[in-house]
Amino acid sequence: MGKIVAFSNQKGGVGKTTTCVNMSAYLATKGYKVLVVDLDPQGNATTGLGFSKSEVKNSIYNVMIDDMPVEDAVVKTEIDNMDILPSNIDLAGAEVELVYVKDRERVLKKILDKTRDSYDFITIDCPPSLGLLTINALSAADTVIIPIQSEYYALEGLSQLMNSIKLVVKHLNPTLKIEGVVLTMSDNRAIISRQISSEIRKFFGKRVYDTAIPRNIRLAEAPSHGKAIVQHDTKCSGAKAYLSLTEEFLSKQPENKSAKN
Numbered sequence: 001m002g003k004i005v006a007f008s009n010q011k012g013g014v015g016k017t018t019t020c021v022n023m024s025a026y027l028a029t030k031g032y033k034v035l036v037v038d039l040d041p042q043g044n045a046t047t048g049l050g051f052s053k054s055e056v057k058n059s060i061y062n063v064m065i066d067d068m069p070v071e072d073a074v075v076k077t078e079i080d081n082m083d084i085l086p087s088n089i090d091l092a093g094a095e096v097e098l099v100y101v102k103d104r105e106r107v108l109k110k111i112l113d114k115t116r117d118s119y120d121f122i123t124i125d126c127p128p129s130l131g132l133l134t135i136n137a138l139s140a141a142d143t144v145i146i147p148i149q150s151e152y153y154a155l156e157g158l159s160q161l162m163n164s165i166k167l168v169v170k171h172l173n174p175t176l177k178i179e180g181v182v183l184t185m186s187d188n189r190a191i192i193s194r195q196i197s198s199e200i201r202k203f204f205g206k207r208v209y210d211t212a213i214p215r216n217i218r219l220a221e222a223p224s225h226g227k228a229i230v231q232h233d234t235k236c237s238g239a240k241a242y243l244s245l246t247e248e249f250l251s252k253q254p255e256n257k258s259a260k261n
Contacts, residue, residue, distance in 0.1 A: 015184030050226030
């Protein structure tokens, strides 16, 4: 049975989509079958993997709102073993439409429970908010990965995010766990970056990954080419960091998931 991992942070611009896409890509290159679910109406994971949102005919919106079978909306990416359930602008209306749906917080869970046996990992790129789409992701997920930028404002809102996760655990998904916390856009040359990293490690303890993601031009430009970093430049510091992060993630999985190759 595949593991479902949500990538969530209500703050935008923290490297959430970048982390979801690149960890998923490295998992796929290691032989794991991966499905990326783009649950963000902005569709950055979709475009970042080479798909034009305007040309996406069937999307996660159709699956959640129109009861379309998952297999009719899933498309293969250029990376072997990696599929995507894409997003487009239609998803922006889903928050409102879901309000009138029975058991609205668990719509995505019911969908992914039917397809999780087809994948080793299902990763969900959440929108940068704590609305109904993110609640659906947290309700469906086994674990959540929280990317946090190594800057002062990243500390603001952390308590709100943690409170939302606690509420989901209490009312919707009692087995949800925090998989880990990823420090992104790190710059160890900057004193403030080191200080913020230290504060985040104090707050989350051992749940913070040892691997931090540095600021990296090649990493930043890869999505504009519709590529994951493993396709764009495997030798840059960003690629090496995401490879290391993926290996660290796998090292903490049960034995059957950490020994694919």
